[in-house]
Amino acid sequence: MSTARRTGSARTTDIILLGLTVAFAILWMIPVVWVVTMSLKPNVELMRSTAGFIPWPFTIDNYFNLVKLATVPRWLMHSFIVAVSMTALVLIVSSLAGYAFARLDFPFKRTLFLIMIAGLMVPEQAVFIPLFTMFADWGMHNTHAALVAPRVAVPIGVFLMTQFFRAVPRELEEAAELDHASYFTIFWRIMLPLSVPALTTLGLFTFIFAWNDFLWPLVSATKAEMFTVTVGLASIQGNFAFSEGLGSVMASAVFASLPIVILFLIFQRFIVAGVAMGAGK
């Protein structure tokens, strides 16, 4: 009897929680649906009214106009090259540095770790101009290297990997140490395979950041043929795009977001795990 009551009460709680989750999900989805709706309406119509979630009158011209632009595939390619290279390099640097901070003993380790952590507190804008001038002096702007290099040393990535490696039981390495395995062998053969969930999470966040990056590519890639998709799509907007070309702006937003949405759908469990991991730390 009492068990049945408890079950009933648990079910009620579940229903309330589910209802709240659904309500919040709908609330979060409204802007997304609105964006998609507007992307499927003519610009002249949107100038009069942006209200409503039904795309009528309907048009796919906003998407056609994007696809027809000869430069768009090139911009997508640049974004892809930048995002993939940045992700790979961040994973290499963060995992190696994280392992060193977690497991190796070397002089000034604690000080270096603190300096690295201090990097978390320096806003990007504070180093923006020196960074820009430095790359200009080296003649590197308008190259893929300039788009990727400043983003490779990521304190949060090193911190995340350090914390992950610290949590790995020592016993797993001791067996390898008895076999006189080098630090790199231990890192490569034992630690790295164990850290796949953490690496996947870090990799996904890095890829998403790289894909959405706007400010640095805006000033570093000033040639249209070197634009990434975010800068390129912004460059084709007219002066009063938010009133006169709203449908085109929204189509650009949907178009540029699609690769990330697909990535999210494929890897969502890692992203959720990553957020949970971040919260746990």
Next chain:
Amino acid sequence: MHHSKLLARLALATALTGVAGTASAVEISFFRFFGDCQTDYGTVMKAAEANGECGIITALANQFNAENTIGAKVVTQTVDWGAYYDQLTATYSTGNIPDVAVMHSSVLPNFSDRDLLVPLADGFAKVGIDTADFVPAALKNATTNDTLYALPYDLHALLFHVNVDLMAQAGFVNEDGSIKLPTSPEELISMGKEFKEKTGKFYIATESQSSEGMMVRLWESFMWQQGVDVLSADGKEASIATPEGEKAAALIKAIYDEGLANTALDYPGAEQAFLNGEAGILINGTWGVDNYDSQAKSGKAVLKNYAVANVPGIFGAPKVWADSHMWVMPKDEGRTPEETEAALAFIKFLNDNNFQWARTGHLSVRQSVIASPEFAALPHRSDFAATAENATALPVVQNQRGIFSAMTTDLNAMWLTGTEPADALAAMQESVDQILRRNR
């Protein structure tokens, strides 16, 4: 063997022809905002067949490429409007400095004072651009420290866009069909109240929420109407927290306090309200004219009967805020004489076709174009032709964008957070003084 030699010679000849062909075409880079509309206008070779800012400027470049006899080719690069000046500045370090670039007159001193632009007086004389034909205000805006740095291309100013049907309902249409507009602060408020009473609609719609600062432009207009220069000619002093400033600010605050305008509207929201017949007057710039006209004519908007009026002299002479789009040549030590010649030829071509640009809704800066029958025949242009004479701009001083942005934040506080006019003006004065000190 014989065949292979022949083929090699043919290949060499083809390669040499290719090189010669490339050498004869002088490419010049053209940096601008206004958007990319290659899909719609990429193949339009006559500017007269294009419409809108983006369409007309795209077709002008196409037409120049097709018609010029010096073998010049303009290669356009479009840049996001909001980030345009950041990216233009960046090109001086990234190495792809454009040969011709668009620039607002309000931004010109930021570049000219740092010696980043090519002086153009000699070049204009060489290609035959008659500077005496420019409206004096436009020529003044293109000049800093007595040096001409730009080809002025338009004047864009504030206007009153009017819903004639609502005005008629309120009894504000004169017998000759002209719109009855207020001539004093008191009249503006009383007419606004009467309008609201008779129509149930807002008297005014304008951007009131975001950084467009439409009310700053109106406040500046009111200052000039009272004979006060917001910034001194040398750009060292600001006259903001003054009795005149307070009168102008008090009127703007009263517009909102009396419920004559909706505080919740951003830029697109204000346009929507006007097109949907929710307001009698939209305060916005010349750039909207053709759009609103075509919306009214489409029959799909609630607005059916559209008219344009100059901003009236509420405080005296009908002075009104204005800015200009201009064409400049950024300095580039690597530019060859041929590229300079091609760039000047393109600027001359743009000047020759100034009328086409005036079809966007902007006012022409060439007196000969303004006086032409073609210009008078454009929709509504004769209704606001006086704006070319009333147009007033801040003096050509550095950091005008920063000044404008600071003023917008402080002035908007009057209706967004209830700040009193005197306090808002004191904050504006402090912010602007701080920027001006940096300029010295």
